[in-house]
Amino acid sequence: MRALLLGRVLRRERYNVLVSYENSVYLGLVKKKVWEQEKVLVNDRVWFELITDSEVSVERTGGRKNYFLRPPVANLDLLVYVHSFKNPQCDVRYLDLTLGLATLQSISVLVLFHKADLLRDEDIQPWTNLYTSLGYDVMVTSVYYDLSALKERLRGKTLLLSGPTGVGKSSLVKALWKDAPVRVGDISRVGRGKHTTSWVELLPLDGTYVVDAPGFSLLEMPAMNPWDIQRMFPEIETTAKGCFFSDCLHLKEPHCAVKEAVNKGLIAESRYNSYLYYLDKQQEEAKKR
Ligand SMILES: Nc1nc2c(ncn2[C@@H]2O[C@H](COP(=O)(O)OP(=O)(O)OP(=O)(O)O)[C@@H](O)[C@H]2O)c(=O)[nH]1
Ligand SMILES: [Zn+2]
Known part of the structure; x- marks a missing residue:
């Protein structure tokens, strides 16, 4: 078996990608299974094999720090x-x-x-x-x-x-x-x-x-649970430690440290409103699943 080389995806289209390796760019043909299971994203590190002078076969993706x-x-x-x-x-x-x-x-x-x-x-x-x-x-x-x-x-x-x-x-x-x-x-x-x-x-x-990335001007909210929504707002997550109920979602629960902080101006109302908006959206999405 030939050794695989590690390149970087510069461009992604349906079922193929452009892969840069050293100072060259190759057309990368992605196996259907790899495309479906691993996706292959722009700026992914990919392990590939040379097929011709200009084409490579993408065998798998490398690790991702975020995506x-x-x-x-x-x-x-x-x-x-x-x-x-x-x-x-x-x-x-x-x-x-x-x-x-x-x-x-x-x-x-x-x-x-x-x-x-x-x-x-x-x-x-x-x-x-x-x-x-x-x-x-x-x-x-x-x-x-x-x-x-x-x-x-x-x-x-x-x-x-x-x-x-x-x-x-x-x-x-x-x-x-x-x-x-x-x-x-x-x-x-x-x-x-x-x-x-x-x-x-x-x-x-x-x-x-x-x-x-034309057509993707804003990021979309992926499937999440209410605790992910809370983690998106670090000041709410930190303040929530003071709520009476450990599973408080800061809606209508009594003795809610988050709502108290909003009332005192310690948490910005706009941030709390965003939190409520995404929590509501998450719950709507969860009902559909
Ligand atoms: N006054 C002002 N107008 C700006 C500034 N930057 C961009 N514009 C104008 O805002 C309008 C939209 O700018 P674009 O660069 O097309 O906006 P975009 O975010 O790329 O828009 P999409 O491609 O639709 O996502 C254009 O008429 C620009 O001339 C700025 O700093 N000040
Ligand atoms: Zn609370």
């Missing part, structure tokens, strides 16, 4: 979540979900409060204070501001840029890396939604790898 199925990507160094308060006014729920999902997998997150040119500093400051106090990394950005500190922060990382549609993700990529093959308002992307065949790939941009 998402939608978009199909693994081994992220950083999740960058872009939020704007105006044009569009985004719901912080999506921000809280992304932070929560990253927390569950111990992925570093960077929050960008973007389009800051449209707002006054004092409108953003309370939000920056909130998320910074929770231990998250926050930067206030605009394509009209100097982005060199952000570019430095991203250097060498493999990252996923997430955020509601229209928040400015493509514009940011274009502003950070002038020769990025990302077109602002690209018409060809329209319609490449959930049900159309599409590919996901890593864009090498000056030492940084950015996942290009």
Whole structure:
């Protein structure tokens, strides 16, 4: 048996992938069983065998430090979540979900409060204070501001840029890396939604790898239990230790330390509302299963 080589998946389409190994890129044919059982995600390490000069057979995936199925990507160094308060006014729920999902997998997150040119500093400051106090990394950005500190922060990382549609993700990529093959308002992307065949790939941009995943602008909530939802909100999880009932979900239970903390302003109401929203969503999903 020939020895297998270890490569990296740069791009994923239906049943095949592009695999980089040393300085070459190969078309990787994925065995049906491997595709179905292991999925094979963008940025996966994969063990492969050479078939021809340009084709390889992907035999299995290597270990993953983290992964998402939608978009199909693994081994992220950083999740960058872009939020704007105006044009569009985004719901912080999506921000809280992304932070929560990253927390569950111990992925570093960077929050960008973007389009800051449209707002006054004092409108953003309370939000920056909130998320910074929770231990998250926050930067206030605009394509009209100097982005060199952000570019430095991203250097060498493999990252996923997430955020509601229209928040400015493509514009940011274009502003950070002038020769990025990302077109602002690209018409060809329209319609490449959930049900159309599409590919996901890593864009090498000056030492940084950015996942290009059209149609997956926001992460989706996977199947979870109520305790996972609680773990997505570290300040709620910590405070819950003081609840009278050990299985308190912080809804209508008496002597709930979480609700007391919300009333006292120690836990932000917006965070508690996000928690309630995802708990409710989880329970709806659980009923369907
Ligand atoms: N005022 C202002 N407008 C911005 C900024 N960044 C992007 N925009 C504008 O916001 C609009 C949407 O930007 P895109 O980059 O297409 O947004 P996107 O997040 O990639 O959107 P999707 O591809 O739909 O997910 C465009 O009209 C941009 O010119 C900014 O910092 N300030
Ligand atoms: Zn409670």
